[in-house]
Amino acid sequence: MRVLILGGGGMVGQKLAHRLAQTPELSGQPISELFLHDIVPPKDVDGSFATTCLTGDLSKSGEAERLAGLKADVIFHLAAIVSGEAEKDLEKGWQTNGRGTWQLLEALTGIGDGYKPRMVFSSSIAVFGAPFPEVIPDDFFSTPMTSYGAQKAISELLITDYSRKGLIDGISIRLPTICVRPGKPNLAASSFFSGIIREPLNGQEAILPVPDTVRHWFASPRSAAGFLVHAASMDLSLLEERRALSMPGVSCTVAEQTEVLREFAGEDAVRLIRREPNEDIMAIVKNWPRNFDTKRATSLGFKAESDFREIVKIYIDEELNK
């Protein structure tokens, strides 16, 4: 089985690659070859299978055809311009996040010979827009309030339609905000949710741009990799025609996040969180979902953490104690 990860150099792509290296199979089929593709050279992983690192821009002419030509059995499509950048640069966001998916689907369909790959697309809760009910049900409508969210919603529709037509076997999974992200802050407006845990645990100051009362929806990088593997392995006919679904997660407030930090690292760590209200970030965050009822994903076997404590413990185990 040949596996391709688009966005394979990113944080989630790397977590997934390592997970596949640890357990080199999908649906009981051994993985023979892994392709990691990204706009900058992705880091290789050590596995029992052959690994090829590819560099290129999905939005550029010919790149989708090159990738389709690999004839991977499973394609994880994680490639995207992040939310902050897609909002600032409309053209760039639409080219990569919108047209990129479209070109990929057309290129895959162009292969012919009955080629019909499994495609797992990492969508986002950014497909939803305020005002929300307190808990968002599985049949709540998609009204994105960012270009990034609109691009994810459009990719979902394309993947569902191409699947319905029997040209691919696709699923779109809407990831919660991934927390605690290892590494450095990025351009995503959600970056601080990881920062306020990660930086203090590493003895560094973190900036908190929103009030304590802000509630949001989280899952660990380990869960993200788990969702992707499950989505690549499960029987997608169970989804019937509704091939986009919200993943389970943990709903908690910044105050609750802070309490968990205190529990693991004490008052000194909490003091490293510097409150610096930022109107721009607050304006974005107030339109974000706070909580979901993910009955459908749960009944289909997708699993996340049960509380924020577990999320922080995973970060400590995987990143600090490794």
Added chain:
Amino acid sequence: MRVLILGGGGMVGQKLAHRLAQTPELSGQPISELFLHDIVPPKDVDGSFATTCLTGDLSKSGEAERLAGLKADVIFHLAAIVSGEAEKDLEKGWQTNGRGTWQLLEALTGIGDGYKPRMVFSSSIAVFGAPFPEVIPDDFFSTPMTSYGAQKAISELLITDYSRKGLIDGISIRLPTICVRPGKPNLAASSFFSGIIREPLNGQEAILPVPDTVRHWFASPRSAAGFLVHAASMDLSLLEERRALSMPGVSCTVAEQTEVLREFAGEDAVRLIRREPNEDIMAIVKNWPRNFDTKRATSLGFKAESDFREIVKIYIDEELNK
């Protein structure tokens, strides 16, 4: 005020053009010029304003730029490959109904100089897919089960995002099935809903491919033109970020339609309906919405007929007694 109708040669486009000829203003501004654009030469209308008929294919290179160059103040975007054809020819449907809208938005944005037209897009209840609740609320999710529906949903997302960015002032209105359509049957799978009224009223046989119990959602061509004019005139800031909405209509069954035909034209007319069950059409129709609660559109001033009798009366008045 300059007005452009894309799909101006179609049934709804022509109804709208005649309505504008009768009342040559939008938002209290007089219409100075009307452009009718379609893939085949549209019929001209007699109005107090100048009229220009244009022929071209929106999906072809350069056409969107030509249309944007007209710098219309109001653009009615009604151009589409119909549902049956978009389902058969995936590439053609996506090119016109999907990429066509996208190219148009990019071309409009490319004009610059602060040009920001009002765009009214005729979306469809085909953005919804079964299973449905008995009555579909305004916040029900979009899960199209046809390529046509997916293309309409994607156009809605694009128009909303470009509007949010301040590049156009757009609205997408989801039309019910328009009934009674004048003229001949077309390739839309919904064509028979008009046929079983229109043909008997004209002394001709009509084929009914589905059972009497099928329930569906209707509005007259006059209402369709009314929705479009209202959408072009209203203050769109009232929509906030949710710029796609379902239009009001009449929910009724085929049996109820038949009763209304009997009332207007007697038993002889009803006998002209020939039952000829068609599995293909039934398979499509069973996934269609049956009823909506359109609180939002109604509170914003959109109006449809109150029952199917009124819908048939409009056909008789406008098409048979004219």
